[in-house]
Amino acid sequence: MQPRFPTRPQARFRARFRAARFGGLVAALLAVPARAGDAPGPAPLWPEPDGTLILARPFGRSEISLxxxxxxxxxxxxxxxxGVTFLADTEPGDALQARAEVGSGGGCRQASEAGTPQDPTGEPAARRLRALRAGRSWAETETRMAWDGPSDPADEPPSDCPTGAAAAALPAPILHKRIALGLPGLGNAVEVQARFDLAEAAAALRLEPLAAAVPAEFSSAWRFDPASGGIAPLDPEPGERPDxxxxxxxxxxxxxxxWAPGPPEQEPDAPRPGFAVDAEAGANRLSCRFxxxxxxxxxxxxxxxALVGSLADVRAALRTLTAPP
Structure with a gap:
């Protein structure tokens, strides 16, 4: 019998990326029942009376809890x-969630999983959640995303996606998402697999399977270099980065x-991940984008x-994830 060699982490995640790229991964994981059109189904049942669900997994000297x-x-x-919270949680937009920008220029619209106080439809967030399934350390959801309200002309810096009032009349994407705690050998990983279903074609699309507003106390920003395995202070200029x-x-x-895996070498034209840190009032927004x-x-x-822990913990996890096959 031939010996079996363990798959290196980068090879495993490239394989996962390939599956997700063609929809097979999320389709298999998110076994939510289809509904005709956009008809609402029964309200999902939450395990806690206050409408919450806790996922937890031990890591190091504590446990990671979502x-x-x-x-x-x-x-x-x-x-x-x-004992430390990693999300600002002062308003719905601070949640660890998925976001999308659909279109470009004056026709660009922004949508989010959690919604914002300016949600133009006025639909309660609870009614946009269409399905919920969960285990001890994973959960699967199906959600109609919410369009953001019109952009504020006083925004500084001005938004590069000036959502207009007409966006509310257009169908928002349907989000199918699986979130899970832990990976083999990496207990501090939070895996987010997201499928965005668009009702119509778009000239441009920016998808953020994972975005979060991190408290201002997390004031040191770093860039990880996959080639050396080292970290360096992050340039304060806003914008996406490949590392x-x-x-x-x-x-x-x-x-x-x-972090996110890049596309396989056989697919050089496939979307590559970008990463960003954007400063906001009282928080810093961290995101992974395609x-x-x-x-x-x-x-x-x-x-x-997402990788959680001390700076040494997350650097070690990134080195494992980016190790060559």
Whole structure:
């Protein structure tokens, strides 16, 4: 019998990316029943009376705990480890959630899983959540995303996606998402697999399977270099970067990083992940993004990963994930 060699992490995640790219991964994982048109189904049942679901997994000296909540349409409104909260959680937009930008220029519209106080439809977040399934350390949701309200002309800097009032009349994407705690050998990973279903084609598409507003106390921003396995201070200029980014407390005791696998070598034209840290009032927004040009109607599926722990913990996890096959 030939010996079996364990698959290296990067090879495993490239295989997962390939499956997600063609919709097979998410379709298999998110076994939610189809409904005719957009007819609402029965309200999902939450395990806690306050409309929440807790996922937890031990890691290091504590446990990583995620709380999904009805008030943010099934997104994560609390992430804790070692007694510290990793999400700002002052408004729905601070949740660990999926976001999308559909279109370009004056026709661009922004949508989010959790919604915002300016949701133009006025539909409660709880009614946008269409399905919920869960186990001890994973959960699957189906959600109609919410369009953001019209952009504020006073925004500084001005938005590059000036959502208009007409966006509310257009069908928002349907989000199928699986979130899970832990990977083989990486207990501090949070895996997010997301499929965005578009009702119509779009000239441009920016999808964020994972975005979160991190408290201002996480004031040290770092860039991880996959080639060397080292970290360096992040350039404060806004914008996307090809390398994973980390937000940490100044002493490095707590940190949050985002990462996603690149496409297989056989698919050089497939969307590549980008990572961003954007400063906001009282928080820093961390995100993992993919851009698609001339996006067809239908499903667009991608995966992103958050890494939780100390700065040393997340750096070690990133080195494992980016090790050559």
């Amino acid at each position: 709380r999904l909540s009805r008030r943010v349409a099934g997104a994560v409104d609390t992430l804790t480890w070692d 994973p980014v980390i937000l940490a407390t100044p002493e490095g005791s707590h940190a949050l990083a985002v 851009r698609v040009a001339h996006a067809a109607a239908g499903a667009h599926a991608f995966a992103c990963y």
